[in-house]
Amino acid sequence: MATTAQILDGAAVSRKIFGEVAERAANFAAAQGRPACLATVLIGDDPASHTYVRMKQRRAGQLGLESRRVQLPAETTTAEAVAAVRALSEDDTVDGILVQHPAPAQVDEIAVFEAIAPGKDVDGVTMASFAAMGLSAEGFHSCTPEGIVRLLDAYQLPIAGKRVCVVGRSAILGKPVGLLLLARDATVTFCHSRTVDLGAHVAEADIVVAAVGRPELIRGAWIKPGAVVMDAGYNPGNVGDVEFSAAASRASYITPVPGGVGPMTIAVLMEQTVTAAERRVS
Template sequence: MSVAQLLDGTAVARRSFAETAERAADFAAAQGRSVCLATVLIGDDPASQTYVRMKQRRAAQLGLESRRVRLSAETTTDEAVAAVRALSEDDTVDGILVQHPAPAQVDELAVFEAIAPKKDVDGVTMHSFAAMGLSANGFHSCTPEGIVRLLDAYDVPTAGRRVCVVGRSAILGKPVGLLLLARDATVTFCHSHTTDLAAQVSEADIVVAAVGRPELVRGEWIKPDAVVVDAGYNPGNVGDVEFSRAAARASYITPVPGGVGPMTIAVLMEQTVTAAENRVR
């Protein structure tokens, strides 16, 4: 029995990081300042703190300035919006990342909308969502864009392929479907009200699991030689797909970790440098 080839996001991201670091250095030399990414963390969720530290560490490695804004768990929507709006108006900030999720009392969409579109390097505003849907200029949601670039890196064709996206979040499931639709894939979205999820998955040439439930997608559901992209990350380094059994059927599969995650950060860093370059043109 053959085993699927890994879609190695770590290796692909490494090449992107090298290019981004070079562009960041060129920008700093020309402008007399470093590219600046501002991260906004609301509350004290441990996973969110870890993700922000990872992004800050990578920014520093690539020569970007990382500015951290920490807001308490009791922060109101108005307070968070004001903090983000101030960053949008700050000429020394090139990109803004608001770490998801926010505490329950915060209207996350309102906070996202306080990000100026030209600084929305995480692709979370309605402007960016429309740009993805209309194939117009704008920043893309980082994880969906990272998935598309990972497929490209391994020459995985999408035109005419049947894609099953398991999950419909506004920051992952929906936008990855839009990006693949723009590449002429036939996209089916599955969610908590989908009847017979197994049947939907089993017909797909490409499966994107993005629901946040450990091993929800069973290995036996995978169509032989399908491509499996697991965008889930659950405690214990477990994805949304039953990895070992899926790998025995698929042609390509992402590891967890080391698949989608590094690509997300690579896109974030690249789009931040692009935002800085766009602002001085």
């Protein structure tokens, strides 16, 4: 089936953001005598998490940011993880904190997230950040949702007045992306594992955000002709949550997997780290 949709190239858009971040990071380091610092907390031995952390550390170094890694063992308790994060929150040499998801089952992730000082929550995972997104107040946004909005903006795709179907309701992706799009005057429908007749909801949407973590759950035949498809899923084999080829034959714009939403997530994380550093010294 031929691809007719235009590809939303998150890799290209992220490169522009990285260039701006590098310039701001250099200015910060020159003015403060130290680089902006992102501390990453990794609990346990999940291979994918280790890969993600290495990728973020490498990008931070390329942009002139200090990357500080805190590795905690798999048997870490909630109290121990909270203490480690709280110490980073109180460390004046740390500007941003990222707690890599997921944590081992015995760790209360919400409690660990809440140990992050709001001004250092560059991944947008605390209740303060969630409230800021809901209230359109100053604060940090969840990185993948913000990356999705920024990618739409980069291609000058209208959001106001559009019908959006968000498939997924996680606290770090589905819910916040809906809040951000609602703040931009979209009409947002949230769908999830218990939604009846998911295809009918998707078929009504001008913008579809797939954020459920199930390979090719969103069938191409469901896509409204001319709709914009933002696939935030990543599953083994470089497969997203959307049936790409079939969806691309009906959509006007679509994100690839990989190379679509993923690079934008890291770009927003790096940008918000520099922003956090600048705010702390202003």
